[in-house]
Amino acid sequence: MTAYNEDSIRSLDWKEHIRLRPGMYIGKLGDGSAYDDGIYVLLKEVVDNSIDEFVMGAGKTIEITVNEHKVSVRDYGRGIPIGSVVDVVSKINTGGKYDSKAFQKSVGLNGVGTKAVNALSTSFVVQSYRDGKTRIAEFSKGELVKDEEKTTTQRNGTAVTFYPDDSIFRNYHYRLEFVENMIWNYVFLNSGLTVNFNGQKFVSENGLKDLLERNIDTESMRYPIIHLKGDDIEVAITHGQQYGEEYYSFVNGQHTTQGGTHQAAFREAVVKTVREFYKKDFDASDIRASIIGAIAIKVQEPVFESQTKTKLGSQNIGPEGPTVRTFINDFVKKALDDYLHKHSDTAEALQKRILQSERERKDIAGIKKLANERAKKASLHNRKLRDCKIHYGENHELAQQTTLFITEGDSASGSITKSRDVQTQAVFSLKGKPLNAFGLTKKVVYENEEFNLLQHALNIEDGLDGLRYNNIVIATDADVDGMHIRLLLMTFFLQFFPDLVKAGHVSILQTPLFRVRNKKETIYCYSDEERQRAILKLGGKPEITRFKGLGEISPEEFGLFIGKDMRLDPVILSKEQKIIQLLEYYMGKNTPDRQKHIVNNLRIEVDIAEEQKIAEEELVA
Known part of the structure; x- marks a missing residue:
């Protein structure tokens, strides 16, 4: 047994602790391929401070630049007090957010955000401009390397530039689509704010109404968006044609992707108000079927369930305010009821949507019951699913990393199963090609055993609240059949669970096409260009292996x-x-348009060979 004494006790300083346990502060690390990867949390922590300045009435413009690995944020707020610039970004539990008079309804309250960015960056530079003076502090992995103060003619505000540490965020890159979505959310929630991102201007006049219009197909809406605003609350609601429910929820400008007490209260309030308006006890699932809603509230001293602030835990609006549930219920009951009384066309369209959902639910009730009983029995010994121990939504620091790999065939699933992390990675094995679900009703999800078992494995029958895995990864061979299976699975998700895709939970696994090695080194290549570079790097005549399917990759290699x-x-x-x-x-x-696309994009072997020859010549040059 290992000795346990005074020598076993260690005390880490702030930067050592953040670097040792980054997941506690920014969630999962990742390489930027998922919207909730840590590199986006770093950016958000910096921008949140600029947003808080705007909310307090200081600075209407924020400039953001993301250029490969370099991130810069400049606001025109009050500027960090000159004497506190170093402390604010390098001393835990130090910041202006503890002064409730200075920041009444701030996003960040625990004084950690920019310290985490500082500690997890190879270079972190903060510069405050305030009343003709400026102070520049430069850090590397949390260590102060430069600090100077001088005069300036620049406008008041704060500028932060950082480079995420590539030893922690391995092979990372920012996907501009994710950054743009983040910025759009900022402007939707802050009327009058302008964000300039990489030369593009972002601004919104209609708040959450603009948010829904940007994120949904307006042609599929059953009625115009209901947009309601009150003190410290804003909601937008419509119904579409899709299956399931879709929500966008925010607290003090923070996108709570996992919902929380406010989203639960919003769902409850809509059902209660609709029942009372129509004076009919509709089933809650019929009212919420195909709903697309957004809610934003402001709370004093919000309590989130983790440092990444993706789920609200607060029960009250403020120290002396009503409960979140009561506040939202009272607002929705009056505002939505008033709206429906004033807009009879919308009220009629909403009722038709509810009655349609009721008919569809009753139509599949029998087959659904049988399918669920079958799935319940299968879950006791489900040979398609190799589950993991931790699940998404659980209060665990690894919950963000939970992943379900959907594989084709037993050989591929066998390799992944043997090499996976049993704590956070699960495997669901398909048998052949799944059904093409396009144009079919949700009845097929219950009639098709494979779809039904997949739905139960994910636990998404009644929405995303019970989703068991944060990442759903389609892992198929990089051949024609594998590509076809990818399309069939994406069709299934887009047809019946589009909110799963829109929330960023679905991805495609990249696996290497080639292994290039000599006696000293092995390089795995994901494209022909990478293969050519590997050959040049190793020199001589290295051994080259072409992986035709996932089943050909050994479990030991798959683990990499x-x-x-x-x-x-x-x-x-x-x-x-x-x-x-x-x-x-x-x-x-097989439409004429698709036939034309296929014919125009056919590739013949001569073209590919010629391109490869040209590529090799360019690489040698």
């Missing part, structure tokens, strides 16, 4: 590709992409 260096391609829907049109084009009947 699903660990800290895992490469993922997120499934991202842009505003321009309409789900129905997208699925119709790729997964519908």
